[in-house]
Amino acid sequence: MSSIVVQEFITLDGVIQAGGGPDEDREGGFELGGWSIAYDEEHDPSGEIGDSLVKEWESRTEGLLLGRKTYEIWAGAWGVWDENADGVMGELTRRYNRVPKYVASRTLTEVGWKNTQLLGPDVPEAVRKLRAEPGGEIRVWGSADLIATLAEHDLVDEYRLMVYPLVLGTGKKLFRDGFPRTRLALVENRALSSGVVVNVYRRATD
Template identity: 65%
Template sequence: MGRIVLQAFITLDGVVQGGGGPEEDPSGDFPYGGWALDWDAEHDDGSDDSLVLDWESRTEALLLGRTTYDIWARSWGVWDEDAPGLEGELTRRYNRVPKYVVSRTVTELGWQNSFLLGPDVADEVARLRDEIDGEIRIWGSTELVRTLAAADLIDEYRLMVYPLVLGTGKKLFPDGFPHQRLTLESTRPLASGVLVNVYRRG
């Protein structure tokens, strides 16, 4: 049986939108695209890469909403697998693992090993968790996260908390998010000033 693990770059005020670059998710005229990338460029000496590689070495499948899938397919889906360091390692990994996508509008997926889930998302994801041995990783996909949380299907929240307050943007836990009772499994400060908190279902 697998475990569904959400990973997110998140600010102190709960924003998860557009951390990877200015064009990643500019919806709602979000003005701070690339905030996580900018912080890492200024504060990270590269020593934190081993943590991400360790996490992603356990990824046996990806679970993505349509917007996140589109972003990833345009990046990890086309980047060079032979690139040095973290980029090449993750590109190889993400190309090979199955990617399960939730969408009401998309009918075809171009990125290799990508599969559309049916309309009953909670049942489909519960089936995947029974069938896949290992971690099923969610990145981003705030609407999907809310749906799965309502069905009590998220086993772990891995949050990389950046010491930033943006004051605007999509939040991981907006008003109306399903009630959750979590247990703090671990906390770890990184050299960049980011705090890694891991929570599991209580």
Template identity: 70%
Template structure:
């Protein structure tokens, strides 16, 4: 059985929008793109490197998929450091995309989930394998939570309040029970929290 792991860079007020780049996601006129870049944390970089080494597939909503395809999908695989490592990995693993509007994709190893996303994800999760990683994709995460299909939330919480932007757990998010598996404070003040399903 595979596990569905939601991974996110998140502010104190739960914003996950456009953490990595100024123009990554300007939806609703979001003015704070690239907010994560003000924090330099080598420990956090090492954690992401370790986590992504376990990623066997990406599961993405349309907007996040297009952001990823326009970056990881075209960047140089021989780039130094984490950028090259993730570019190589993401190019080789399957990408599963939830979209009502996209019909084809140029990024290799991309598959569309079809009209019944929960059922498609249920089938993926039932297959042998490792971690199926979700980045961003807040609407997809909510849909999966409504069908009890999220196994783990892996959050890096930044000591920052933005007051606006897409939130991972927006108003009306379904009730979900998880157990805290790990927490620690990184040198920059970022707090790592890992929550796993609580089936007890």
């Protein structure tokens, strides 16, 4: 059986939008893109997050599950970047190109990034089938709308949240109004030297 793992850079007020760059996602007039990168450059020069934590987590990724907007961002980045780049950049590019990618979209009719397929109209049922197959971790990044759908159908096994000590006051939130009621158990908690706190939650079993 595979597991669906949501992994997010998130602010104290729950925002997950466009942490990676100013033009990553300006939907809704969002102008604060790149907040996680800017914070890491100032407070994490040793690469504790990207070169250590994310690298270790992503070594277990056996598939990517993405919403349409996140897929388009990733296909235009990891899908075209140099696999022979030095360090973690090259390692992640090679992995993301190799693993299967599953995209939830009501508008896309084709996908160009290799090893990518559309899930079709019944996303919850398609994900149930993926989750029932033997395998490892199927990773979800970004994709707030998709995550809400998965949570509604109890299809998220784990949330890995890197909580930044920032309050943006605007932007797309992971646990937004209307998010389904969910009981989780904290299985890991650690504070990094940068001030980022890592919280890992799994579905509560009792």
